[in-house]
Amino acid sequence: MAIKNVWFITDDLSAIGELAAGARKLGEHVTAVLFSEQDQAKEAIACGADQVYLFKKTEGSFIEGYSKEIAGLIRAEQAGLVMVYSSASGRLIAGRIASQLETSAISNVSDLYIEDDHVVAEHMVYGGLALRKEKALSDTVVLTVGLGVFEANAKDESREGKVTEITGEAENAGIKVIEIRPKQGETVNLKVAKKVVGVGRGFANEEDLKMAEDLASATGAELACSRPIAEGEKWMGKERYVGVSGAVLKPDVYVAIGISGQIQHMVGVNDAKTIVAINKDKNAPIFKQADIGLVGDLYTVLPKITEKLKA
Amino acid sequence: MRIIACFKAVPEEQDIVVEKDRQLNFDKAEWKIGTYDLNAIEAGKQLVEAEGGQLTGLAVGGTALDSSKLKKNILSRGLDDLYLVIDEKAENADTYQTAKLLEASIRKIGEFDLVLCGAGSSDLYAQQTGNQVGELLGVPVINSVNKITPQGDKVIVERVLEDSVQVLEVSLPAVLSVTSEINVPRIPGMKDILAAKKKPVTEFTVEDIGAAYVQPTSLVLSTQAPEQAERKLNILEGDSEETIDEFVKLFNEALK
């Protein structure tokens, strides 16, 4: 049985296709909530929405301030399921809406289906150690989803739908946007890389990463890292760390160098076709999850490996 | 500044064992303070050190919180006092149930300028408790906060979004969830551990804080480790020329 009214909310336009397809799959009537311009409403309809609420978004607006109003619409139209794109803004909107609707926000759902007339959501818990299946019980189920959960349908430009523009201002008592700074550093899309070299705390100094860069360029791989390298050491950008709270990848080859292989990290590469590991500790957990391994000091073996690969 | 830092007791993830049937075994896992909650406590400590004021710790949960080791640990991180809502009914609470209990506790504690939460609990990592508490309290609420600078009766916060950083002026009181990068939580020294003994701890039940019972949002059907991919486990050892040649040969085949 499908849910009567499914809503999706996204502040990131690249998520429209996938969320619309997911909503279409689960619901009879699909409503999109977007924050921007008219043509994106058309796109949402072409992707499967029957109705779009278009909220105003200007440079420097704080769209989370619409949460209460959105919750009001959801309540009035008796949505059974609300899927919110799990960006930072999306997460805050989801939590605020959930509180308004007196329910929880089930987070970072990796699979979603209907079983016995209830929404069942799957998501990782205990840092990726386990997958939890939860049957949602509230009248309106609120959850957050990222990309890669649903597959976008082909666009049908002939589809028609209703677009309602909401012109009121967001309710932002006590919050003022002073400045928006573009983030420093390059953006990288690890998800499309076929080969990935991941570095971990086995590297003692930032300049030693040069050895990993050399291997990456010799093999045409993208560079990635474990969380401590990005967050503790800040030697690499946050978008480069792999794992349950970082990027989840499906490369052909993943090369883990000086990475112990903790579950939280490995969840991000479990679907790699081949896992290659270099670590000086032969008891490191990574060697239980690798196809090819070398027990050795990376400072000794890595330059030699790169040299030989280039030859 | 009057600051309340929230935290959760979670099982030590290193010691959770995956059984043969892929079920989790928590027998060896001790309860500890959530990893990311330490960032919220540290952020609170730094603000109080710079601005003066009071830092209160607050947690709701089951009997796991009733551990003297955990209490000592949390108090040694520079809290002025600690409030715990310990109740079987608070065990396995979902984000809304938790937020309702925290809301009631915060109202019971009284006036505050800031409620700080971590990026997410290190067990379930829903990243929603702060957001939901803020909405329930009806005060400004911001997640993903990477910097907090007090400015009179307001704070200036930097919030990390996917491709930009938002700088916001937030009036107090407010609820902020901080990132795990906002600071490096300090390790308590001997002095802090001794000082912890003198800090007041107040324990409440759900009845004491006057929180009404809230139905759970969901029913957990199963919690199971995902199936592991079969790996070839072709592990070589040593740094001799031959070993490296052999490794490079295998590596090269995989790269094709």
Ligand SMILES: Cc1cc2nc3c(=O)[nH]c(=O)nc-3n(C[C@H](O)[C@H](O)[C@H](O)COP(=O)(O)OP(=O)(O)OC[C@H]3O[C@@H](n4cnc5c(N)ncnc54)[C@H](O)[C@@H]3O)c2cc1C
């Ligand atoms: C809720 C939660 C979420 C998390 N999410 C993530 C996540 O998304 N991604 C992530 O990566 N982590 C995550 N973590 C952290 C994770 O648990 C590990 O702490 C982390 O992955 C370890 O990184 P590492 O392997 O680089 O460092 P370590 O575990 O310190 O391992 C370093 C390895 O390098 C080896 N080594 C040292 N020197 C050398 C040398 N000279 N030559 C060769 N090898 C050497 C050592 O033997 C060791 O195995 C999370 C943790 C929690 C609690």
